[in-house]
Amino acid sequence: MAAVAVRDLSRCFGAVEALRGVSLTVAPGEIHAVLGPNGAGKTTLLRVLSGLAEPTAGVADILGRRASPGRERRGAVGLVPSGDRSFYERISALENLMFFARLWGLAARPARVRAQAVLEAVGLQEAARRPVNTFSHGMQKRLSFARALLTEPPVLLVDEATHDLDPAAATQVRALATERAEAGAAIVWATQRIEELPGFAGNVTVLQRGAVCFSGSVTALTAVAGADRHLLGFARGALAARAELEAALGASRLEPARDGDPDHAVLVLAPGMPLGRAIAALEQAGATVLSCRDERPPIERAFLAVTGGRAA
Amino acid sequence: MIAVAELRKLPAFVRRDFLVFMSYRMAFVTDLIFIGAQALLFSFLARIVDPGRLPDYGAGAVGYLEFVMIGVVVSAVATLLLQSVATAIRNEQMIGTLEALLTSPTSPVTIQAGSIAFDALFVPIRMAVLLVATAIVFGLHLDAGGILPAMVVFAAFVPFVWGLGLVGAGGTLTFRRGGGIAAASMTVLALLSGAFFPLELLPQWLQTLAAVNPLAIALDAIREALIGGAGWSAIRGDVLALVPLSAVAMLAGAAAFRAALARELRNGTLGLY
Numbered sequence: 003m004a005a006v007a008v009r010d011l012s013r014c015f016g017a018v019e020a021l022r023g024v025s026l027t028v029a030p031g032e033i034h035a036v037l038g039p040n041g042a043g044k045t046t047l048l049r050v051l052s053g054l055a056e057p058t059a060g061v062a063d064i065l066g067r068r069a070s071p072g073r074e075r076r077g078a079v080g081l082v083p084s085g086d087r088s089f090y091e092r093i094s095a096l097e098n099l100m101f102f103a104r105l106w107g108l109a110a111r112p113a114r115v116r117a118q119a120v121l122e123a124v125g126l127q128e129a130a131r132r133p134v135n136t137f138s139h140g141m142q143k144r145l146s147f148a149r150a151l152l153t154e155p156p157v158l159l160v161d162e163a164t165h166d167l168d169p170a171a172a173t174q175v176r177a178l179a180t181e182r183a184e185a186g187a188a189i190v191w192a193t194q195r196i197e198e199l200p201g202f203a204g205n206v207t208v209l210q211r212g213a214v215c216f217s218g219s220v221t222a223l224t225a226v227a228g229a230d231r232h233l234l235g236f237a238r239g240a241l242a243a244r245a246e247l248e249a250a251l252g253a254s255r256l257e258p259a260r261d262g263d264p265d266h267a268v269l270v271l272a273p274g275m276p277l278g279r280a281i282a283a284l285e286q287a288g289a290t291v292l293s294c295r296d297e298r299p300p301i302e303r304a305f306l307a308v309t310g311g312r313a314a
Numbered sequence: 315m316i317a318v319a320e321l322r323k324l325p326a327f328v329r330r331d332f333l334v335f336m337s338y339r340m341a342f343v344t345d346l347i348f349i350g351a352q353a354l355l356f357s358f359l360a361r362i363v364d365p366g367r368l369p370d371y372g373a374g375a376v377g378y379l380e381f382v383m384i385g386v387v388v389s390a391v392a393t394l395l396l397q398s399v400a401t402a403i404r405n406e407q408m409i410g411t412l413e414a415l416l417t418s419p420t421s422p423v424t425i426q427a428g429s430i431a432f433d434a435l436f437v438p439i440r441m442a443v444l445l446v447a448t449a450i451v452f453g454l455h456l457d458a459g460g461i462l463p464a465m466v467v468f469a470a471f472v473p474f475v476w477g478l479g480l481v482g483a484g485g486t487l488t489f490r491r492g493g494g495i496a497a498a499s500m501t502v503l504a505l506l507s508g509a510f511f512p513l514e515l516l517p518q519w520l521q522t523l524a525a526v527n528p529l530a531i532a533l534d535a536i537r538e539a540l541i542g543g544a545g546w547s548a549i550r551g552d553v554l555a556l557v558p559l560s561a562v563a564m565l566a567g568a569a570a571f572r573a574a575l576a577r578e579l580r581n582g583t584l585g586l587y
Contacts, residue, residue: 013582015581015582015583046582049582050582052417053416053417054413054416054417054579054582055579055581055582056579056580056582079417081413081414081417083413083414085410087409087410087411088410088411088413088414089411089414090330090334090409090411091409092333092334092337092338093330093333093334093337097329097330097333100326101326101327101329101330102414102418104322104323104325104326105323105326105415105418105419105420106418106419107319107322107323107419109322110325110326113326133337149414
């Protein structure tokens with residue numbers, strides 16, 4: 003049974019359709035990314051799944067139970083909200099977590115033990131007695147994660163958890179999600195940081211203006227990227243003989259670089275053409291290639307392809 | 315079982331709000347200064363009020379300070395509790411914690427009750443301390459035997475304030491404003507309560523309205539108990555009058571609050587402020 007099953011879900015705010023016929027399933031132990039630019043409907047989807055908003059149409063099931071603002075289902079879901087402001091900032095992290103643990107039904111002593119355990123799990127045990135208003139952005143994110151882990155919920159909904167985090171903090175937060183997925187939890191990971199998906203999420207649903215524009219594995223999304231594009235840096239003046247260089251490339255071609263540098267060009271490889279052979283052909287035609295890198299990571303190109311070129 | 319489980323969560327709210335309260339130590343001190351200043355102000359006012367114009371609660375001549383301090387304490391408790399009930403959920407919304415609370419398996423009713431539990435305990439205690447301190451410092455003649463009956467009257471009156479506050483809370487959730495409406499309601503109730511002056515000074519038509527004002531009924535009964543030393547038989551009628559008014563207010567408040575909450579969930583706007 004899918005841990006999360008969403009079918010034809012729509013959610014309107016007045017005349018605005020925040021979600022339009024969204025469907026996705028998430029299996030236990032899976033990290034499922036929900037990718038999309040700002041305003042794509044990611045947060046609305048998570049709010050419906052967490053029972054904070056009702057769908058206008060369609061269904062959202064959590065562990066086989068219909069998503070509605072009911073207490074029973076809410077206990078099965080852990081939510082890591084996108085903002086920082088979800089704690090009582092003048093009291094300590096430990097007291098905050100103890101309070102929320104009590105709301106989940108733990109008695110006072112077990113609540114303290116559990117709060118200390120999750121603080122240790124997210125690496126905040128040293129700061130346990132500090133007021134939350136002294137926490138950095140990254141620490142607050144980890145504290146949000148700690149709260150969501152209080153009852154080890156089988157479904158974890160994570161909204162933009164790595165947004166604005168430095169690479170080290172983002173890696174820490176992703177590791178926490180991976181750990182929970184390995185323990186069997188289904189993770190719905192809403193993000194606009196597409197570069198974090200390869201090697202982290204298994205499947206991805208891409209939202210654009212409330213509708214699904216791609217659904218499949220991260221590998222399949224990368225394959226949508228199409229032709230390989232590489233930004234080449236040439237020795238000064240080498241591109242003056244552009245016509246000869248293009249002739250040497252055959253089905254591959256050179257396009258002007260977006261950076262406007264006259265010694266840069268984008269090499270668009272023909273299907274099946276190895277990069278090394280193309281560069282060798284350019285060298286044989288008299289051009290010296292000084293540098294070569296992906297013009298955009300394949301995942302980014304794929305995202306732009308499926309969303310119609312609108313940047314995240 | 316669910317009700318018991320929900321009740322067990324209330325101490326967590328009290329602990330949370332106590333810790334938050336203790337983090338504002340200066341506010342606690344200034345609060346005490348304000349209360350002391352109020353007592354001093356009314357002690358001076360008492361010197362210019364003719365006790366002969368005050369009601370007789372069966373204890374002979376009544377001093378204005380006895381009369382007014384009971385009015386101040388009861389109306390202040392009612393006002394503070396009303397504000398607390400009306401704005402508790404809004405405050406959670408403003409500081410961003412409401413959605414975190416609602417994603418826990420806790421009923422909105424518990425969240426609402428929990429969010430005012432500390433005030434519901436602390437405000438009456440604080441005001442009782444004020445009354446006792448004033449009685450000692452200014453030599454008020456209060457009857458200790460009336461304390462228990464006065465507390466029973468107060469307990470019968472509190473659900474009325476709670477219900478009114480819940481109506482305000484519903485309005486606040488819906489319109490993002492509403493604390494002002496609650497405060498205005500309490501001002502009107504206080505004006506028609508005889509908290510600061512005898513009701514006999516009001517025009518006759520306002521006296522008719524005051525006769526069904528739960529704050530006026532509660533105040534009169536509490537004064538009967540604390541000043542006149544009235545026993546249980548004397549306050550029974552007032553308690554019986556307060557209970558249905560409180561019940562109606564609670565039912566209306568619960569309905570308004572539930573409707574407002576359901577609307578917010580339906581619209582998905584609960585987290586917006």
